[in-house]
Amino acid sequence: MHALDAHELYRFFHIGDDETAALRGVSFHLGAGEIVALTGPSGSGKSTLLSCVTGLDEPDGGHVDVSGVRLTRRSEAERTRIRAGSFGILLQSGNLFGHLTVEQNLRLQMLLAEKEDRERIAPLLESVGLLHRAAAFPSELSGGETARAGLAVALAADPPILVADEPTAEVDRDTESRLIGHFEARREAGLATLLATHSKALAQRADRVIRLKDGRIVRD
Ligand code: ADP
Ligand code: MG
Numbered sequence: 130m131h132a133l134d135a136h137e138l139y140r141f142f143h144i145g146d147d148e149t150a151a152l153r154g155v156s157f158h159l160g161a162g163e164i165v166a167l168t169g170p171s172g173s174g175k176s177t178l179l180s181c182v183t184g185l186d187e188p189d190g191g192h193v194d195v196s197g198v199r200l201t202r203r204s205e206a207e208r209t210r211i212r213a214g215s216f217g218i219l220l221q222s223g224n225l226f227g228h229l230t231v232e233q234n235l236r237l238q239m240l241l242a243e244k245e246d247r248e249r250i251a252p253l254l255e256s257v258g259l260l261h262r263a264a265a266f267p268s269e270l271s272g273g274e275t276a277r278a279g280l281a282v283a284l285a286a287d288p289p290i291l292v293a294d295e296p297t298a299e300v301d302r303d304t305e306s307r308l309i310g311h312f313e314a315r316r317e318a319g320l321a322t323l324l325a326t327h328s329k330a331l332a333q334r335a336d337r338v339i340r341l342k343d344g345r346i347v348r349d
Pocket of ligand 2: 175176177221294
């Protein structure tokens with residue numbers, strides 16, 4: 130049984146008379162302790178795939194299983210419950226609540242996953258270089274700080290599956306190395322990590338690289 134199994138996913142978007150097939154039969158799996166990098170040109174379907182496998186979006190065809198539990202074709206409430214227990218998620222739209230400070234966002238994430246551990250907050254913020262910004266609100270952060278805060282939130286509860294969209298897009302080299310350290314620590318702990326990325330450094334450290342093009346997997 131895999132941490133994540135995606136089977137024949139299809140997703141279509143309609144704008145006026147135009148139809149975009151963002152996903153055209155995408156199947157892949159993610160094993161516990163595996164780091165998988167999702168690559169491919171802009172518009173190839175990476176973000177759509179991450180939304181579908183986390184249950185934030187519902188595919189038009191196919192299904193997704195999370196540790197053997199069907200995630201697709203369920204009520205919003207059930208998907209939310211499965212998501213809270215299984216995933217840490219950082220999408221391009223961000224994952225910070227604007228009315229909460231960085232530290233409060235981390236605590237909330239731990240609470241939602243029923244894994245509250247205040248002792249872990251400071252070391253986690255320190256490791257992404259944001260300890261001095263713990264009391265800041267998201268609107269007060271720079272682009273790079275927002276990305277790092279978002280990643281800290283996604284990592285906060287040691288989720289069985291981490292899904293992150295371009296997690297190192299706005300960070301410098303040193304920070305990228307530190308973040309790679311986090312992903313490798315997850316591998317050691319037997320936790321699964323799925324990253325959409327343009328970073329060569331990140332793809333090189335992955336166990337597998339899946340390349341998407343026009344909504345199809347062209348290499349795994
Ligand atoms: P990537 O993340 O690889 O850049 P996306 O998954 O964002 O690719 O997009 C795949 C395709 O689906 C693109 O053609 C994009 O324009 C389209 N698309 C994605 N989301 C939407 C949406 N909400 N409405 C309409 N079209 C969308
Ligand atoms: Mg994208």
